[in-house]
Amino acid sequence: MKPALTPVPRLHHAGAVAGLVAGQRTVPEEAAVAFHYNGRSHAVMMATPADLEDFAVGFSLAESLVASAQDITDIQVRPAVGDGIDVHITTRGGAADTDPGKHHHRLTGPSGCGLCGVQCTQNALRPVQWVRRPVARWTAETVAMAMQGLQGAQQLNRQARALHAAGFWAPGPQGGLVAVREDIGRHCALDKLAGALARQGVHGGGGARQRGWEPAC
Structure with a gap:
């Protein structure tokens, strides 16, 4: 699979005397990450190909596809066509709520805001659950x-x-x-x-x- 970072050649301007100097720098990669729940395709996100198991759990929770991480029983990360990556997520008893009428992404989600691909404003502006724990105080x-x-x-x-x-x-x-x-x-x-x-x-x-x-x- 595509690495998270890739070295690439670059030209650096080192001043009027030295002029352009050839060198190398490291750039972050981005790959199409396709999430599949219980064999059903759900969304494709553009992301850096690292910590994809964590990404699968966090995305599932943020999208309210599962109620807790314990609902996910298996995560398989596999190479896909080209430089893409397939992430196959299995949930307990097929619990993933991927109803297309609720929050199904039909477009690729680029690395900007995370809202691209949702089908309606209700899905983009879902109610936020309050964290009902004592608030930590910070100096x-x-x-x-x-x-x-x-x-x-x-x-x-x-x-x-x-x-x-x-x-x-x-x-x-x-x-x-x-x-x-x-x-x-x-x-x-x-x-x-x-x-x-x-x-x-x-x-x-x-x-x-x-x-x-x-x-x-």
């Missing part, structure tokens, strides 16, 4: 520490400097940066993070989600 020092931790944990972005990251920080003496996921698309990074937390059994009400990004240079 300015904790916020700064969380942001510094996120920047240091962006392994892909450290090489390519062109990816978004979503991280989850838990407060307290035993807290810290719980998980970080990266993608060329913001919403894909967040779905991957949600899936990673769900697979680890981490409740979202026990910390804070943070997002980071560093432009290419």
